[in-house]
Amino acid sequence: MSEIAADSWSEFRDGLVELSPAMIAAAPIALLYGAIATSKGLSPLEVALSSALVFAGGAQLAAIELWTNPVPVAALVLSTFLINARYILMSASLAPKVAHLPFAANLVGFHVLADENWALAERRAARRRITAAYFFGMGAVFWLNWVLWSWAGTVLGPLLGDPKRFGADFAFTAIFIGLVAGFVTTRHHGIVVIASALAATAAYVAVGSPWHVLAGAFAGMAAAVIFWREEKTA
């Protein structure tokens, strides 16, 4: 019993150690979100509620960009769906690796599946079995971190001034670069990344956000299929 508890504790701690850079990087983004949302007229309670229920940084920032009065509900929901459509694919990819965990727990756990903790879970699943203490512990802490910093942004935002002055907006970009680098272990993956970057940029310039996310995703997948060789999976 105590061994199991010790194992759970060490699994939970592993998750926190792996997650800590992402938590630090998420803080300024959540602060930024809270600050901008406040300037758009959302109350602190509405900001905290949106972070708790939506829990998707990219989609929330995009929604705040689109936020006007009257509130364009349909456009916000569509934009959110397009940006978060990647979660269908990401969840599908992770699902078999957490299928041994209780289903009811996964229903809650997948609500807090974000880019960062998903990438960490995928990386860990490649090396060892995912445990409940690792997966749900990391998810709960990441969720709490996001909600609390978002709320803090509604208080601190007006005092901080322009977030760009501190490069806070680029922390988001840097963490994505770090996460992508973790996936690029072969030349094959390098081609996927280049195809995605070019297609996403082209779509962004030609059509605009959030279509670049889908364009990049499908270009990367297409490149993977085109450059696939038999021996890779043999």
Add this chain to the structure above:
Amino acid sequence: MSIDPVTLAAILGMALATYACRFGGLMIGGRLAPTGRTKAAVDAIPPAVLTAVIAPTLLATGWPETLAGALTILAATRLPLIGVIGVGVASIVALRFLAGG
């Protein structure tokens, strides 16, 4: 502390759209065991999506972002994540200053 009904509707709509994606994947994933080219396509999703989200910032914003991105990518080949963020934030602040922004 207040909640506007239209704002609440927007938040709930966004929350449902997002959870549907996460839940949908959970439902699909358990039943699929892709192999060969299909597996290659599925395996490409993570790096492709993460790249797509940031590509416009790096390639279609301005030279400080592009150059800071290049430095950050270089950092990502040899530093842990927290160092990568440090290099990214420091270089963007310096380069935007040089750009006169």
